[in-house]
Amino acid sequence: MDYDAVIVGGGHNGLVAAAYLARAGQSVLVLERRAEIGGAAVSFRAFPGVDVRLSRYSYLVSLLPKRIAAELGLDLQLRRRRMSSYTPAGETGLLVDTGDEERTGASFRAVSGSTKDYQAWHRFYASAARVAEATFRSLTEPLPTSAELRRRIGDDEAWATFFECPAGKRCASCSRTTSCAESCSPTR
Numbered sequence: 001m002d003y004d005a006v007i008v009g010g011g012h013n014g015l016v017a018a019a020y021l022a023r024a025g026q027s028v029l030v031l032e033r034r035a036e037i038g039g040a041a042v043s044f045r046a047f048p049g050v051d052v053r054l055s056r057y058s059y060l061v062s063l064l065p066k067r068i069a070a071e072l073g074l075d076l077q078l079r080r081r082r083m084s085s086y087t088p089a090g091e092t093g094l095l096v097d098t099g100d101e102e103r104t105g106a107s108f109r110a111v112s113g114s115t116k117d118y119q120a121w122h123r124f125y126a127s128a129a130r131v132a133e134a135t136f137r138s139l140t141e142p143l144p145t146s147a148e149l150r151r152r153i154g155d156d157e158a159w160a161t162f163f164e165c166p167a168g169k170r171c172a173s174c175s176r177t178t179s180c181a182e183s184c185s186p187t188r
């Protein structure tokens with residue numbers, strides 16, 4: 001049989017593309033090598049005998065635009081969780097409680113011994129939120145050029161941090177990793 005489109009991989013991107021094509025009147029074949037569809041965006045029973053499903057990878061549905069859910073008529077309810085994360089650190093742990101700033105700040109202080117990391121984390125997340133706001137709509141529109149995206153973000157420091165060298169840059173002479181803006185002056 002002939003198809004207008006064949007999609008290899010039934011992860012959520014493949015399924016969304018297939019659904020849009022089918023709704024546009026195209027005949028579509030989705031080929032999935034696993035026994036189930038959904039790719040990384042599925043939950044599964046990780047522990048034999050325990051009837052609890054855990055997320056395989058995409059534990060947060062942060063990248064599914066509401067527009068896609070609405071256009072495809074998905075019966076989907078997303079809930080915000082209050083506890084953003086808990087990261088064990090030695091005998092204690094770092095708790096990020098989005099409903100209690102003071103508790104989060106206290107947790108940073110308990111783990112790092114000062115307020116410096118908490119302030120830096122706040123600055124970083126505020127910057128990430130501005131970048132996300134300026135770029136999210138690019139998920140459902142033709143891909144903008146990097147120059148256009150940079151213009152939308154309008155913040156050179158954020159552009160450098162998230163796009164130019166997100167993992168920092170490595171100094172050629174001493175191998176130290178520094179932030180994008182910082183310049184390394186090796187001491188010998």
Ligand SMILES: Cc1cc2nc3c(=O)[nH]c(=O)nc-3n(C[C@H](O)[C@H](O)[C@H](O)COP(=O)(O)OP(=O)(O)OC[C@H]3O[C@@H](n4cnc5c(N)ncnc54)[C@H](O)[C@@H]3O)c2cc1C
Nearest residue numbers: 009010011012013014032033039040057058059060062063
């Ligand atoms: C550790 C981790 C955590 C993540 N957390 C999040 C998160 O919290 N929130 C979020 O939005 N995103 C998260 N992501 C990203 C998210 O998982 C991916 O963006 C998303 O799964 C991509 O979807 P996809 O359909 O392109 O690919 P996939 O989900 O990888 O699906 C690809 C599918 O193609 C199939 N396939 C591959 N090759 C073939 C072949 N040759 N023939 C047939 N079938 C094939 C695979 O079996 C699979 O089902 C995370 C990713 C990782 C790795």
